[in-house]
Amino acid sequence: MTRFEFIVNGPPVSQQTRRPHRLEAWRNTVRQEAEKYWSSEQKTATGLVMLQITYFYDSDKMDVDNIVKPIQDAMKGLAYVDDNQVSDLLVRKRNLSNNFRIENMTSTLAEGFARGNEFLHIVVIDAPNQEVII
Template sequence: MTRFEFIVDGPPVSQQARRRDRLEAWKTTVRQEAEKYWSSEQKTATGLVMLQITYFYDSVEIDVDNIVKPIQDAIIGLAYVDDKQVSDLLVRKRNLSGNFKVKDMISTLGQGLDRGKQFLHIVVIDAPDQEVLT
């Protein structure tokens, strides 16, 4: 694997959701959206990976730490064999009405921004060198 990315319409459902059926429905949605972007040439990662999640919200924001686990679980067996492979994690939230700049616009991210409503941009890439901390 070098890079796998996809977008999912938001808002995300927190791991702390009281209604478990809502959480399971969210995981199913994430998986279905990921599968739409998965190509037959891609291979499920067997080594360490880095997971990057950016939540672009409009009015409702949730804590970034609560959105990670459902997404990690939803793409097991697709992007990677087991979520224990996630050695690095970058989670951000950005207000769609806010002032931010996108460097190196990727078409998938552009698709999400063009929709004009809240969404998540999720990227799985090979983990950085484990012997170097920056």
């Protein structure tokens, strides 16, 4: 795997939700959206990966750490064999009404902004060198 990215309309559902049916529906939504972007040339990663998640929101009360686990679980068997392969995480929230600059905008990320609503941009890449700690 070199890079796999996709977008999902938000808002996400927290791992801490008290409504398990909502959590399961959210995992299914993430998986279905990921499958739309998955190409037959891509291979499921068998080594360590880095997961990058950016939640672009209008109004939000969710902690970033509660966003991660349902997305990790939804990607099992597609982008990677098991979520224990995720060795590195980068999770961000950005308010759509704030000013920010995006460097190296991909067409997938541009598609998310073009939708005109809250969304998550999710990227799975090969993990960085495990011998180097920054």
